[in-house]
Amino acid sequence: MSFPKAQPDWNNLQVLHRNKLSPRAHFYSYASEERALSFDREQSEYKSLNGTWKFHHDASPFEAPDWEEAEPLSWDDIKVPGLWQLQGYGRPLYSNVNYPFHVNPPNVPYLNETGSYWRTFTVPGEWDGQQIRLRFEGVDSAFHLWVNGRDVGYSQGSRNPSEFDITSFLQPSGQANTIAVRVYEFCDGSYIERQDQWLLSGIFRDVYLVPFPKDAIVDFSATPELDDTFSSATLTTKASIQGDDGDLKIRLFAPDGSLVKEDSVSSSETSVITLSGDALKLWSAEDPVLYTVLLTFAGRTIGQRIGFRRIERKDPNFFINGKPIIFYGMNRHEHHQLYGRAVPYECMRADLILMKQHNINALRCSHQPNDPRLYEVCDELGLYVIAEADLETHGFNPVERSNIKDQNLKTRVEIQEESYKLAAKWTSDNLEWREAYLDRAVQLVQRFKNYPCIVFWSLGNEAFYGQNHAAMYKWIKENDPTRLVHYEGDREALSADMYSVMYASLDGMKKHITEKPDRPLIQCEFGHSMGNGPGGLSEYIQAFRTEKLLQGGFIWEWCNHGLRTRDGKIFYNAYGGDFGDEPNDADFVMDGMTWTDHTPNPGLVEYKKVIEPVTVTKDGDQLVVRNHYEFIDLSHLDVTWHLVQETGNTDAQPFELPQIKGGESVTVGFPSGVSLGTDSTWFALNFRLKADTKWAKKGHEVAWSQIPLFEEQQLTLPSVPSEPGSLFSIREKGARLFITSPSFKSHLTFDLIRGNLQWSNDKGKILTKGPELGLYRALTQNDVGESGDAPVWQRFRVGSAKMHVRSATWKVENGKVIIVSQVRVQPTVLEWACNATMTYTISEGSVHLHTQGSFSGTYPEIMPRVGLTLSLPKYYNAAEWFGRGPGESYLDKKASARFGRWNLSIDELNTAYEWPQENGNRAETRWLRVKSATPGEHGGATIEARMETPFHFSLRKHATDDLDKSKHPHELTELDETVLNLDHLQHGLGTGSCGPGPWEQYQLKTGPFEFTTVLTVIQH
Known part of the structure; x- marks a missing residue:
């Protein structure tokens, strides 16, 4: 392709499409009613062009082959649908906000990766005499199309369909045709497609041919409406026809397949069918009753499933079928670990089934129109949907933020508000971009107007607010008054029917509805699910269920967006930067309630419980x-x-x-x-x-x-037996205390300098080191986030705080050995410390440890934990406990953990987060027994731990600093020992990766503490 003498289409704001047909409802046409009722597109008038295409990859459109000289049969093979970066060309790039090119709208660089696609096809002979359309359901980001070497047209808008009339470009019936597509990684539309996801390119959705007879339905709307009593409904059907008018037959079938009513009108007229009484069943997410309407015209039939429901806003709330709904929602990007946005139907359906199984009732299609089959499944299963336009301009915020003067004199909120207003001027509040914005609204509504699951249209995401949004809102309201419009960026709801915020705290939500009580508030994103979390969901749901104006929210988000990658013989899930991609936002793409393979992680289990x-x-x-x-x-x-x-x-x-x-x-x-x-x-x-x-x-x-069935009470600890004389042989040598119990053949060594205890018996080792008083746990992704506590902990060097003995004394009293160790837990470099007295009472087969401490110096206001760490032989690799389980639980993430008696291996106890971090804690434990999964290996001794109040525990085979420094699970090194943490207190998790930290009641405020731990050896 030669260097352009004029501005190329993909850099021309005046060219959104060339020769693309007008947007229409998504449907397939069938030769009979029987086939139409199957809703099987393979039985429709349809021919798929999915499969293997020829492919050529170039660094620039101007280096791509000229079609007149190209030899595509010699090119590589590539799969369609698919993304070329996931098939060996270029590399994936993950950026949350920043544009991956020089910002100069509407221009993108001429070094713009380009994929040239080519294949042959034939048109079925029975389609002779009909209009033949070629439809692309999704191409990222823009493309030119040729058929049989002739230029057909151009289109952009990555997640919107493009349909072309190629009839005049075809060879005579029975002869082979060629199709050539040139896809550009970026175009001017990329400025308004800066969503938080992998940047991947190619023909990623279905490509197919559809025939339209000379006289045919080319578009239609089927609009159900309910009266004020919800006991009578109308179905208004209107078809757009090409060719001559004729009779249009409308037939409405009940959910059981029986015919309810039928109507016949001229194709230029509107059909209205009325339904009432027992024949009328309403659609909702709880009871998704679907009817079927068939439109038959000129020998072809179109089928559409419909649901009777009414969406409205009556001051101040919004209602569905007369009820003020609470959204227990989920954001979902289209993503697959192998195929990126080219998600197979089976995986898409499995996602939605899993959502229903976890009590989710609403879905926000973030942040673009999805594969149309998704909406069909939402209709069927019952999910309220926010259908969102393919529009986000978040990348202009860092551009303007860097230009704001005197930032040191302004608050974070002031800087954000100023940068948002300036960022809007680039596109959202720029009339030159109005048609581009309107195009995305029109395509969204026209394509999906007949799906009952869609209750809100959304004007996009994080695109600030401007007059172009107002134009979108006006067009939508004029063309579809039956639904409401959502847009979070419109802070005053000038072009939205409700207020919408992201990641607001409980106080922030309550402040909002107090100051703006005229409309309801939803959180279009909350509960950021990055790593171990989110914490504090119970309080959000309680607020939704008690505050009238809070009508729910949508968790961010459904799945981790890892890409399955190989490192030698090891497969792992990659994120930003793993492919050498720059700029990148690293692990911020790993923020889902399901793992990369779309199986539930603990966050989804917790969400199911609280909703x-x-x-x-x-x-x-x-x-x-x-x-x-x-x-x-x-x-x-x-x-x-x-x-x-x-x-x-x-x-x-x-x-x-x-x-x-x-x-x-x-x-x-x-x-x-x-x-x-x-x-x-x-x-x-x-x-x-x-x-x-x-x-x-x-x-x-x-x-x-x-x-x-009981009032919470202090737990009963085993008493310390009182013996008249010592059963122990005690010897002090080299600052070590050697203690032997002849009757139990138990041997204990206490290091008076290090404050460590070693414990063994005639069957083997029991305790190799500890208990050590500790304040630190491995960081979570929420800790290191924008509202997390990690920056403070790192400044105060909490992670380096180690226990040091200041003094130690011992004595024998009433047949027991009593050791009093004065310890100081202190970081390197700094002067603050935790000063504690640890009193060990050693009796036959048990150790009672009383720990009492306080803090001195200038210390952080929040601590990660207060507890004990013990090192055990590696064969201690299982735990039995009575408390919350079986899954992990934390102070603010424990609703889903039931009380019971549980028994798990060390592998089952640990959660393999795809970014290594703190994991595997069990909260509110009443007693714990650590043992071997195969007791015969070491004689079967079990260590039992108790405290006077419910405690936390974790059993690990990785060191804390290893969890902190490793970036992928396969980088972790397994220890030659087992680490047991017994925690008296812990800090909550929160959602600080993008949202508030732990609620105040879950914060571990630094202060005095006191607790007793009893360790007992049970010999089997």
């Missing part, structure tokens, strides 16, 4: 059961109860509930025989599906509750 649709609380000697569904009762759930006790669980028994309508609660009594005041016993209720659904099998657990 469960049934909650149970205790009120005196009664139970209050609350139905958080809006529309359905609980008759689809089986309810059982059992008791959780230290000795195990009792058998499950049926629990009868009266009917509880949506949004209501009932008060019921405990079953007979259940006694309040029973120590260490929980009354448990489980709510499971009675029958199979489209998203889960019978028996799937929807909700559960555990009600303690």
Whole structure:
């Protein structure tokens, strides 16, 4: 391709498309009603061009082959759909905000990677005489098209479809045709497509041919509306025709497939079908009732599933079917670990099923239109959808932020507001970009206007706010008054029907609804799910359920965006920078509630629990059961109860509930025989599906509750036996105390200088070092985030704080050895310290350790932890405990961890976060036994740990500093020992990677502490 004499299309703001057909509803046309009712596009008039294409990769469009001279048969093969960076060409680049090129809109560099695609195809003979359209569902970022060597057109807008009439370019019937596509990595549209995701290029969605007869439906709308009583509905159907008018037949089928009504009108007229009474069932996420409408014209039939629902805003809330809905939502980018945005249908559907299984009721398609099949599945399974335009200009913020003067005199908020206003001037508030903005609104609405799951249109994401958004809002409202419009960047809701914020704190949300009570507020992004977290979700959900104006939010986000990569023989999940990509935002793309392979991580398990649709609380000697569904009762759930006790669980028994309508609660009594005041016993209720659904099998657990039957009390520790004489042989040598218990053949060595205890018996080693008083844990991604505590901890060098003994004394009293060690836990360089007295009382088979401490000097206000660290032989590789489990739990991420008696291996106890960090803690433990998974290896000795209050524990095979320095799991080095942490106190997790840190009640404020730990050897 020769160097241009004029501005190329991909650098020309005046050229969005050439010869592209107008946007239309997404549909397929069938030769019969029977085929249309199958909704199987393989039975439609359709021919896929997916598969193997020829491909040529170049650094610039001007170095790409001229089509007249090209020899594509000699080119490489490439898969379509697909992204070329994931098939061996160029390299993936991850950038959250920054543009990956010099900022000079609308221009992008001439060094602009280019992919040339080529293949042959034939047109079915039965399509003769019809208009033949070639449709691309998604090409990133722009492309030119040739058919049989002739220039057909151009299009841009990566996640929007492009459809061309290629009839006049085709060879006579039966002859082979060629298609050539030149795809550009960047175009002027890239300035308004700066979403937080991998930058990947190519034909990444379906490519196919569709025939349209001379007289045919080319577009249609099927608009369901409900009256004010929600007992009568109309379906208004309007078709756009090419060719001559004729009869248009409309048939409406009920969910069971029976014909409800039919109508026949001229194709230029509008059909209105009325439905009422028992024939009318409403669509909602809880009960997604779908009807089918068939449009038949000139021998072709189009099918569309529809749902009767009404979306409106009545001051101050928004309503669906007359109810003020709470969104328990999720943001989801299109991503697959092997294919990037070219997500296979099966994986897409599996994502949505998994969401339903985790009680999610709403989906924000962030931050662009998705594959149209996703919306079909949302219709079917029941998910409220925010459909978002392919529009984000976040990259202008750092451009303007760097230009703001006197930043040291301004607050962070003032700097942000100023930079946002300036950033809007580039495109959002620039009339030269109006058509580009409107194009994205029009394509969004026209394509997806017939899907009932879509309740809000969104004007984009993080594109500031300007007059071009106002133009988008105006067009949408004029063309679709049945839905509401969302846009977070419009802080005053001038072009939005609700307020929307991101990552607001609880106080921030309450302040917002107090100052702006005229409209509801949603959090379009909250609970940033980066690494170990998010913490504090329970409080968000409680706020949504108690504050009328807070109508929910959408977790950021669904999955980690790792790309499966090989390092020698090791496969791992790569993120920004792993491919040498610059600029990059490293691990910020690993921020999902599912792992890179889309299996749930602990964050998703926690979210499922806190948003469960049934909650149970205790009120005196009664139970209050609350139905958080809006529309359905609980008759689809089986309810059982059992008791959780230290000795195990009792058998499950049926629990009868009266009917509880949506949004209501009932008060019921405990079953007979259940006694309040029973120590260490929980009354448990489980709510499971009675029958199979489209998203889960019978028996799937929807909700559960555990009600303690006791008042919280101090735990009882084993007493220290009082003996008249010493059973121990004691010898002090070289600042070490050697203690032998002849009756138990137990040997203990206490290092008076280091404050460490070694413990063994005739069967082998038990404790190799410790307990050491510690203040630090490995950092989480939330700790190191914008609101995290890691910067403070690093400034105060908390990670370097080690225990040093200042003095040690010992004595024998009442047959026990008592060691008093004065210790100081202090970092290098600095003067602050934790000063503690550790008193060991050693008796037959056990060690009682009383620890009391306080802080001196100028110390950080928050600490990571206060606890003990012990080193054990490596064969201690399993734990049994009574407390929360089986999964990990933390102070502000423990709702999903049930009380019970658990038994897991060390591998099961640890969570392999894809960025190594603190993990695997178990909170509210009442007792712990650490043992070998194969006891015969060392005689079967078990170490039991208890404290006088519930405590935290973790069992590790990696060092803390290794977790801090390693960037991928395969970089971790396994220790030759097992590390046991027993923590009295811990700091919460929060969502500081992008949002607030831990709520105040979960912060570990630095101050005096006191706790007792009992270690006992149990010999089997």
